Every structure is written in structure tokens, then in C-alpha cells.
Amino acid sequence: MTPERHDDGRVALPRLVLATANPHKVTELTRILQAGSVPVQLAGLGEFPAAPDVAETGATFAENALLKARAIARFTGLPAVADDSGLCVDALGGMPGVLSARWSGGHGDDEANLGLVLAQIADVPDERRGAHFACAAALVLPSGEEHVREGTVAGRLIRRPRGTGGFGYDPIFVPLPAELGEAGAALAGLTTAEMPPEAKDAISHRGRALRALAPVIAAALG
Numbered sequence: 001m002t003p004e005r006h007d008d009g010r011v012a013l014p015r016l017v018l019a020t021a022n023p024h025k026v027t028e029l030t031r032i033l034q035a036g037s038v039p040v041q042l043a044g045l046g047e048f049p050a051a052p053d054v055a056e057t058g059a060t061f062a063e064n065a066l067l068k069a070r071a072i073a074r075f076t077g078l079p080a081v082a083d084d085s086g087l088c089v090d091a092l093g094g095m096p097g098v099l100s101a102r103w104s105g106g107h108g109d110d111e112a113n114l115g116l117v118l119a120q121i122a123d124v125p126d127e128r129r130g131a132h133f134a135c136a137a138a139l140v141l142p143s144g145e146e147h148v149r150e151g152t153v154a155g156r157l158i159r160r161p162r163g164t165g166g167f168g169y170d171p172i173f174v175p176l177p178a179e180l181g182e183a184g185a186a187l188a189g190l191t192t193a194e195m196p197p198e199a200k201d202a203i204s205h206r207g208r209a210l211r212a213l214a215p216v217i218a219a220a221l222g
Helices: 023-035 061-076 097-102 110-120 181-187 197-203 205-221
Strands: 015-018 041-044 080-089 130-140 146-157 173-175
Touching: 015 023, 015 061, 023 041, 023 080, 023 197, 023 205, 061 080, 061 130, 061 146, 080 097, 080 205, 097 110, 130 205, 146 205, 181 197, 197 205
Parallel strands: 015 041, 015 080
Antiparallel strands: 080 130, 130 146, 146 173
16 A cells, blocks of 8 residues: 655555444544554544444444444445444343343443343342453455454453443443453452553453454554
8 A cells, every 4th residue: 555645745644434433432442542553543433424323233243343344434435443342241141242232222321231231130149240341343444355353351240330431331340350461459359440541451352352453454554
């Protein structure tokens, strides 16, 4: 790919669209990609108000991520990154899974979704409240080239929300100690909503998927 240049001769960074209208996800995806030193100019869907609202009809996280990235790459003519993620609860047979964002019926109602999950496992003892977050991140180029990377983080669900950071099910999810790495002592027992953003990114399902995708983005757009 021949790099574009500014009028003064400087190489212009290639543009990459983050295919999500969720402002929390835009912030988080931007932070993760910037931390990975991916040489791109990021654009959110706020710059494309007529962009299509893509229905998440896939049976897997990867299918949904690709549906969104394909539609936005086609609409904008730019490379697009999309993710789909969710909470998979052992006691619910892996649900809500791909239905996480609309588990209570309305899409994106975090409080209602979280409350419904807690109600459904209210009688489940602590030792059986295992769960994991899963994420698939997809890159689609205007040429049709596609790449998908996935990430997970295992944990357990507490009985009452804690913390004001993050979004979705973060206030009830405590990662297992084995997932915390070098920062384990400082983060042990915290929900992902109680963690500093950079600490959460380091161990989160979305952080792991995006970091795996980052070198692919750099190679494809470099």
C-alpha cells in the first residue's frame, strides 16, 4: 500500500474506523490500540452519522464482529474494526453469550441486563458462580480481506455490583487470580469496574483480542 502524504511531505497515517456507536467501547478500543502503538488515525462512527445500524444476527461473537466490520468498511470505504463480546455464565449454560447486550430485552440497557443475570443466579452458591468474558475482534479491509482474533478472561460473579468504571457486566465480574499476571496482588478481589482503565485493559477479554489484532492492523495498513 502506497502511503499518502500531507502537503508538507509528512506521511499521513492511514485511517481506521471503529465500527461501534457505543461511546464506552470507542474509548476503550482507542485506548488499547494507542497503547499498542498501532500507526493509524482512528475514526469513530460519530464521523459517519448515516452509517448503517448493523443487526447482530450471528450465532457467535466472531460472526457478529465480522457483520459489523464488513458493513462499515463497505459504507465508508475504509478499513474497519469491530468487536463483539459478552458474558458467559456457567450456571446459565454459557448464556447470555452473544445475547449479553440485549439479555433483558432492550439493547444496551446495562442496568437491566446486569440485574436480570443476578436474579437468575440468586440461588446459585458462590462456588458455582463461575463465568468468563469473551470477545472477538475483526478487521475488514475495503478489498474484502478479513482477520479475526479472540480473547477471554475467566472469573466469578459476585452478588452485588461494585465499582463505577467499565460498563456492561463489569460491576459483578471478579477475574480469577490466575488471570491477573504481575499486577495480581494489587487487583485481587476487584471487579473489572473497580480497576484502573489501564489495569483492566491489560487483562480484559477485549484487551487480549485487540492486542492480538494490533500487529495484523499494523501490517495490513502499514
